[in-house]
Amino acid sequence: MADDEKKRHFCEGNKCLAFIFVVVIAAIVTVAVVTFVDKEIRTVHKYDNSKLPWWKQTVVYQIYPRSFQDTDGDGIGDLNGITKRLDYIQSLGVGAIWLSPFYSSPQRDFGYDISNYTEVDRRFGTMKDFERLMNETRKRNIKVIVDFVPNHTSNESMWFYESRRYNDTYKDYYIWSPGIKRNGTNKNDPPNNWLSVFGGSAWKYDEIRREYYYHAFLESQPDLNVTNKEVQKELQNALTFWLEKGVAGFRLDALKFMFEAEDIFQDEVGLGEYEYDESQEHNLTTNMPEIYGILRSWRKLSDGFKDKHGVGERFIVAESYGLTHAIRDDYYRAGSVPFNFDLIMKLNNTCNGHCVRKILEESLAGLGPSSEFWPNFVMGNHDRSRVASRLGADMLDAMNMMLLTLPGTPTCYYGDEIGMTDASYTFEETKDPQGLHFNKTGYMNHTRDPERSPMQWNDSRNAGFSNGTPWLHVNPNYVTLNARSQSESNSPTSLQMFRELVKLRKIASFNNYNITFIDTAQPEVLAYIRFGLGQPKYVVAMNIGGDNNEVITDFSKSANSIVGRVSVMTPRLSKASGLKNKGIKLSQIGLRGGDGMVIEVLP
Ligand code: NOJ
Ligand code: MG
Numbered sequence: 336m337a338d339d340e341k342k343r344h345f346c347e348g349n350k351c352l353a354f355i356f357v358v359v360i361a362a363i364v365t366v367a368v369v370t371f372v373d374k375e376i377r378t379v380h381k382y383d384n385s386k387l388p389w390w391k392q393t394v395v396y397q398i399y400p401r402s403f404q405d406t407d408g409d410g411i412g413d414l415n416g417i418t419k420r421l422d423y424i425q426s427l428g429v430g431a432i433w434l435s436p437f438y439s440s441p442q443r444d445f446g447y448d449i450s451n452y453t454e455v456d457r458r459f460g461t462m463k464d465f466e467r468l469m470n471e472t473r474k475r476n477i478k479v480i481v482d483f484v485p486n487h488t489s490n491e492s493m494w495f496y497e498s499r500r501y502n503d504t505y506k507d508y509y510i511w512s513p514g515i516k517r518n519g520t521n522k523n524d525p526p527n528n529w530l531s532v533f534g535g536s537a538w539k540y541d542e543i544r545r546e547y548y549y550h551a552f553l554e555s556q557p558d559l560n561v562t563n564k565e566v567q568k569e570l571q572n573a574l575t576f577w578l579e580k581g582v583a584g585f586r587l588d589a590l591k592f593m594f595e596a597e598d599i600f601q602d603e604v605g606l607g608e609y610e611y612d613e614s615q616e617h618n619l620t621t622n623m624p625e626i627y628g629i630l631r632s633w634r635k636l637s638d639g640f641k642d643k644h645g646v647g648e649r650f651i652v653a654e655s656y657g658l659t660h661a662i663r664d665d666y667y668r669a670g671s672v673p674f675n676f677d678l679i680m681k682l683n684n685t686c687n688g689h690c691v692r693k694i695l696e697e698s699l700a701g702l703g704p705s706s707e708f709w710p711n712f713v714m715g716n717h718d719r720s721r722v723a724s725r726l727g728a729d730m731l732d733a734m735n736m737m738l739l740t741l742p743g744t745p746t747c748y749y750g751d752e753i754g755m756t757d758a759s760y761t762f763e764e765t766k767d768p769q770g771l772h773f774n775k776t777g778y779m780n781h782t783r784d785p786e787r788s789p790m791q792w793n794d795s796r797n798a799g800f801s802n803g804t805p806w807l808h809v810n811p812n813y814v815t816l817n818a819r820s821q822s823e824s825n826s827p828t829s830l831q832m833f834r835e836l837v838k839l840r841k842i843a844s845f846n847n848y849n850i851t852f853i854d855t856a857q858p859e860v861l862a863y864i865r866f867g868l869g870q871p872k873y874v875v876a877m878n879i880g881g882d883n884n885e886v887i888t889d890f891s892k893s894a895n896s897i898v899g900r901v902s903v904m905t906p907r908l909s910k911a912s913g914l915k916n917k918g919i920k921l922s923q924i925g926l927r928g929g930d931g932m933v934i935e936v937l938p
Contacts (some may be wrong), residue, residue: 394429401806402789404801418431418464443489444555447484447588448488448555485559486559511546534610587653590655678737730929732754743848767783844867844871859886885927895930
């Protein structure tokens with residue numbers, strides 16, 4: 336009876352109804368806020384990076400096959416050499432390798448002058464060797480990205496041979512012009528003043544066809560006429576050939592050069608006499624809008640292979656220097672990723688931490704969740720001085736730490752993981768045509784041989800690269816600077832740090848777009864926080880450009896915590912501090928020039 340009584344009396348009167356009304360409204364408001372306003376609360380699940388396509392989850396390791404590992408004693412690296420070194424590549428933790436060209440080529444530009452797109456050059460091995468490499472990489476879950484050079488072929492390509500002879504099928508495969516009479520001379524001059532990237536006129540008179548042909552690079556690299564539908568078909572066929580072999584993507588060479596102005600009787604303004612100036616606009620020979628249509632067609636072609644060979648989405652990455660953000664975004668929209676060369680082109684050894692931050696912010700502007708454009712960073716390649724030489728050996732580890740902890744896909748050039756430096760070659764020893772286009776005094780500013788010296792595997796003869804005579808001699812510092820010694824060393828090394836970082840960056844905190852730069856009072860210090868929803872938070876800090884004096888920074892406010900645990904340190908700091916995996920006060924992080932630390936923030 337008493338219970339009934341209670342029930343009847345439960346919530347009688349206006350006060351109680353008003354109370355219930357208020358509670359219900361409060362509940363509705365809370366649900367609405369949680370659902371629509373605060374994304375963080377709404378997403379109850381942790382950020383999960385495993386759904387990202389493979390190329391967003393990995394580091395790309397560039398191999399210049401000629402200089403990686405020779406197995407047949409001819410002094411030139413080969414495909415079997417790459418296969419032989421797969422355990423090493425796997426030990427780095429990288430999930431993809433990009434191979435510079437290994438196709439049939441007279442090697443005037445060391446493979447970037449292709450005479451047959453679907454053949455392996457005998458110097459690098461055979462198609463069987465390539466297939467074996469593919470099988471072995473597959474076992475190790477390493478993807479293979481191959482180079483593709485659509486702008487030009489070798490002058491020894493059958494297409495060019497036939498084109499010179501005016502064969503009906505091939506006559507329009509290249510860019511030919513009878514030229515123009517300028518100074519009342521008998522012989523025609525080239526149709527315009529365009530310069531080759533390697534220096535000198537971009538036009539070469541051909542005695543057989545009695546016309547000029549255009550070459551953005553070497554005379555032995557005639558530019559294809561990519562407006563020709565037949566040429567487009569040939570390029571598609573070549574891409575299809577390699578897709579069918581199971582490659583995971585393409586690095587597209589010199590893409591911005593692929594089309595030229597339709598009217599070739601226009602001069603470019605402001606050009607020099609001989610030397611090509613990369614900083615000029617070149618609006619008649621680069622960045623023509625036709626590029627995007629072709630890119631889209633290659634994306635479509637590659638997407639047709641999504642479900643084949645267990646690869647998934649193919650990675651199409653384009654090499655074009657000096658792009659504006661607007662053009663960069665057009666590459667993205669067309670289904671490719673344009674290489675971001677800011678860490679090569681903008682970073683120099685006068686740039687301190689704050690200056691690097693500016694470069695990074697500028698690089699990342701417009702990328703991320705709003706655009707869905709995935710960032711990428713490149714620290715070195717076969718065309719530019721090595722990072723350890725460009726920025727100094729003492730900056731190497733901090734630079735690798737930065738490369739591997741930034742958002743997006745990093746590309747690492749072979750040998751940079753151990754801090755290989757540029758080798759020096761006399762003019763007489765020089766092999767690179769870009770260097771040889773200049774004289775004994777000028778070649779040094781142009782030759783790319785120094786960054787192409789053979790991989791330094793160990794301290795045995797020729798650094799373990801070859802039993803024969805290497806095509807470029809090994810850098811003599813291999814005796815102390817080599818992969819084996821860094822791998823086996825009991826005290827921390829560049830290579831060991833590299834491996835730790837590659838491993839660390841696989842976790843969700845790093846494998847996303849999120850980065851918050853930290854305002855530091857010390858101009859030397861570059862610092863940022865990497866985080867993912869529901870994931871541990873990391874402070875990454877480096878002293879860039881500072882001297883040997885320790886600089887102390889307080890990260891406790893920006894990290895919103897006073898303690899952290901050191902995850903990775905640059906080797907010298909690791910040796911000196913002994914703090915690895917230990918707790919650390921975020922209010923007092925000490926870094927000398929070239930030091931860097933990745934710290935997990937503890938709650
Ligand atoms: C860019 C390549 O990376 C470089 O090595 C080559 O010389 C030019 N393109 C021409 O193919
Ligand atoms: Mg060989």
